[in-house]
Amino acid sequence: MQLGLVGLGRMGGNMRERLRAAGHEVVGYDRNADRSDVTSLAELAEKLDGPRAVWVMVPAGVTDTTIDAVAEHLGDGDLIIDGGNSRFSDDAPRAERLATRGIGYLDVGVSGGVWGKENGYALMVGGAQEHVHRLMPIFEALKPAGEHGFVHAGPVGAGHYAKMVHNGIEYGLMHAYAEGYELLTKSELVTNVPGVFKSWREGTVVQSWLLDLLDRALDEDPDLSDLSGYTEDTGEGRWTVDEAIRLAVPLNVIAASLFARFTSRQEDSPAMKAVAALRQQFGGHAVHKR
Amino acid sequence: MQLGLVGLGRMGGNMRERLRAAGHEVVGYDRNADRSDVTSLAELAEKLDGPRAVWVMVPAGVTDTTIDAVAEHLGDGDLIIDGGNSRFSDDAPRAERLATRGIGYLDVGVSGGVWGKENGYALMVGGAQEHVHRLMPIFEALKPAGEHGFVHAGPVGAGHYAKMVHNGIEYGLMHAYAEGYELLTKSELVTNVPGVFKSWREGTVVQSWLLDLLDRALDEDPDLSDLSGYTEDTGEGRWTVDEAIRLAVPLNVIAASLFARFTSRQEDSPAMKAVAALRQQFGGHAVHKR
């Protein structure tokens, strides 16, 4: 089927290729003319037969303005899909705004990173059943080949919600492996830490794709000596904890994983300075001066 | 090759089958005569040609007494393998004790649970290279068919150490999924929680064997309504945190997972009673009476 695709960066560009390989007709637009199939959103809209479907794949910060710009060229019966990393709470207001012009809306959480082009993208979709149904050929082409990798999670917002929780879980999983890694590196007994991780890839309870990737990283750099522990976090991790707080869900593991990233970016910890100050005051404990 | 196998419970019994299916000659002993191939440890030792190898697969609480009883019937050049859930710090003293009689020692962390008989057992081995080498045919038969699932992790103790960390990581992984599960069940947006988990099995960063199992559990009982959250913990989880404290490794995620199990077994929390008492004292906050 036909699909308009706005945003042809690493993700969008790869998705265009995967969709075309599956026989779909993709009209892509990007501000960067080198990647773009058309010179404007107007032209993109023109090249699609109605009812049109336009997938927006742009950074979270410009999603709303992009969607509004796309909507200028669409009309009753058309459909906009946001596949970016929007916060789930932005979806319902957006859908209502579009609905006033008769435009439908789907939110899609997309997982897969640099591996998606080849292996397929996992898709978590929120929106009305009829809209999901209409896009199924596109979803089928993007998703992995197996029986999993796609879910209609609920109404508008549910797709980004599921993706948010996915990323929160991911934070916790990664940090669990990371803590085990650190403990093994500190052990006086285990002399073959990369070998231990490699061995776990089969027959264990901890086997996973993340473990495979960690093994791959240790193959390339057995003691990770080229890397710094400085680690960014993304909106999804923060939103997950915020949402847990709103719903009174105890989220100790995921929150600890998020906080560890915050700590990793600090040169020195103001909190620990306060602890050091207290120790000095009450115990005359020696402290480290800067 | 020949192997003596002491302890034919669920794990040991399945291992005997897997080893025999691979063509090895296993002489098994168990206190339960129905399962046992011989009537005594003496008979077991007699039936094995020297140098003998005896694998002990008994509950942690009786490992030392069992190994000492086995050693009574062995001698110079023989080899004892402990495949149970021993604490790594018990291995070196045990090895030294056996060494005075010329008996070698390997410690093996075994993962695989009820799935191991069919899929193979992941093996983490600690001990001398020569002892590992001698047992390789056995290890080859027990391990999964692929290229992973076996590691010689280091000297005596390293096998149980690696298994301990494996279980610590497992605690963290499980709890990360569990927190995500709880958040999804509380969400007003996601109407298809089991479907979300099922979809993640392909194309996502969180795909893993544990996720497959969670999907399986949700297939059987979509809202886990038949289960209580009361959850036991095992030695390995506690040892992992103890060891992290000894080595000054921050282990927030794994410790939180362990503590959550402690909490799950409390009818009421003495700590929270103290918090409630404080709130009542300073704020006149209403409290729940028992």
Add this chain to the structure above:
Amino acid sequence: MQLGLVGLGRMGGNMRERLRAAGHEVVGYDRNADRSDVTSLAELAEKLDGPRAVWVMVPAGVTDTTIDAVAEHLGDGDLIIDGGNSRFSDDAPRAERLATRGIGYLDVGVSGGVWGKENGYALMVGGAQEHVHRLMPIFEALKPAGEHGFVHAGPVGAGHYAKMVHNGIEYGLMHAYAEGYELLTKSELVTNVPGVFKSWREGTVVQSWLLDLLDRALDEDPDLSDLSGYTEDTGEGRWTVDEAIRLAVPLNVIAASLFARFTSRQEDSPAMKAVAALRQQFGGHAVHKR
């Protein structure tokens, strides 16, 4: 000086008494006529000489509507003070709204609970220096007698911000004592747990007002047997963690204290059900059925 006081519940009512005892002229309004000095906000405004100052002391949920209602009767040069538990981020919009009518605004975090009437209320104030200066006689009367208990923390919002962090710290402090309490109650060695807490009230690093209160609670009920651990949380605790996430501040202790309150209110934990389900799947571990 003259002060209008809107909201004469437990806090507001006690504050009126403390202010009057200090010689101030307080005109109080409450929806409950029994407590009220006037029958309407219009009458309250009438009874005050300009420039007027009106202190609003109502539940967080009705603060904005109350302030807007009060503002209807005030004008250029008047001043509204919010002493309730507003979220700091509500203060700046509110101040801007009032500024369009020439009305000044101060936000005041008030601590003291049921003890404030006698001991004085700690006050954390946000707003313009001139407004703070004008209200100082009132602040002096409300605050404790000593040299502490009052701070002009910064511009509008800073007062509620400081109070929010105060409450976040309070969560952590309370939970630290609570964990120590639980550990002592579980110990086989310590036979006099209330005596230990009482002894700590002097000469130790952990002496505090909260400790005094815990001792008081243990005097009344030595094993807290009359209490349930079910514990509410308030906005400030949640806002503190949300704000820490916004500012990338690792807040492990306060977050853990907040999460423990969430857990205390659960009959059973969906997360732990998921853990139990996983354990059953991979290990055939016995689980507790409901």
Add this chain to the structure above:
Amino acid sequence: MQLGLVGLGRMGGNMRERLRAAGHEVVGYDRNADRSDVTSLAELAEKLDGPRAVWVMVPAGVTDTTIDAVAEHLGDGDLIIDGGNSRFSDDAPRAERLATRGIGYLDVGVSGGVWGKENGYALMVGGAQEHVHRLMPIFEALKPAGEHGFVHAGPVGAGHYAKMVHNGIEYGLMHAYAEGYELLTKSELVTNVPGVFKSWREGTVVQSWLLDLLDRALDEDPDLSDLSGYTEDTGEGRWTVDEAIRLAVPLNVIAASLFARFTSRQEDSPAMKAVAALRQQFGGHAVHKR
């Protein structure tokens, strides 16, 4: 009364002064002859009338050897008091060893730091009632002047146990203030962070001696710019968490405080390197190279 006092470092030396000021006869011994009243333990024993009481106040690492050396010169009916930072689990074996020679034993957790000489030392005592009774004049002289600051917590071991939990709580309390401090320093709204802490010293729920000390530290160095966050931990904090794990007590807050100290001493975090490696592998996320 008479007391032998072994170990005249900062703590022991101050205690000798406080005891003498109260009229007691203290015979002190220290390896450092400048501080010592006698030249040997033999002379110390000789100078005391029977039944003798000798208080040992030495670093934890040499407590057992010191006590054994002291015991060489004591006999039936004498009493040894350990006021050092021993692990509670060392007390019972020590008491049994001394009992074979008829020597009694008390373990005393001592709090007070550099402030104890003037304000008195809080004492948590474990041992037999008759031994506690015999030492009461000494305890009375050492403890603070008020009604608190002393407890007979239980049998041998209970004194060090109570002190251990005291220190665990102290970790949590300090870190709660520290987190609040960090959040305030990051806030765009609060312009007077030291003023906020100072104000909290009266009328608030968070008032405490630790808060007074933090205010003192901020008076000396308002942004703690002279300090590093590098912070040591002591045995008691680790033992508290170990003991909680043994007793299945969830100790999230105290454990998080302990882990934060571990983190404060790391130049880079191996765990976070592993997280960074994973992010690089699955997402092509930019990482920081060392």
